[in-house]
Amino acid sequence: MDELTRAKHRALYILERCDRTEQELRTKLSRNYEPEIVEEAICYVKQYDYINDKRYAVNYLKSRCQIKSRRQVEQELLYKKGISRDILEEACQETEAQDESLLIRRWMEKKHYSPETATQEEQRRFYQFLMRRGFQSEDILREMRSRAFE
Incomplete structure (x- = not known):
């Protein structure tokens, strides 16, 4: 099995357990694979919509805003999870604000x-x-x- 195939299998294995952001997956894969291989593996899982930062952000906002302030959840998405500001704004528009x-x-x-x-x-x-x-x-x-x- 070549390096790219192993990286694709590893990406699928990581995503099988729980949803991840693109940055989280990139970080995990880059521990064992070269940057070009990592990018190709990410493109592979993206093409099947196995990884989708907007979907992740919407789900994260819906679940975490039940226990944390919206601002704190948004900060986590931006700085811990690596979601871009544009995607975060789209996700915020899709979710209703918590009281x-x-x-x-x-x-x-x-x-x-x-x-x-x-x-x-x-x-x-x-x-x-x-x-x-x-x-x-x-x-x-x-x-x-x-x-x-x-």
Whole structure:
């Protein structure tokens, strides 16, 4: 079996277990094969639509936005998964935006955060925690205030 055939089989084997982005597949294949072989193997799986970054981004957005802020998920796709900005924009248009206030309320419950009884220090820490998770400042403050007056 020649090198190209092995690379194609390896690409199919990698994609058999779970969907990957083109960059993830390229990274995995480049550990064992020359760049030209890697590109040909990627073209091979692309021609059968076994790898499709837009489909991957849409599925990733739908599944991850249930537990993470949309901004955090978009950052993961851009910088960890190697999705291009154009493909990400197309995928965002295909998926509907998640209600992030619901996610913030879930975090409040999970962290046992109560705005009525929280000290200023606890409020500040919880606010920063949510900011690091990619939530918008106005969404966080709105939920923290609305919970305080319930």
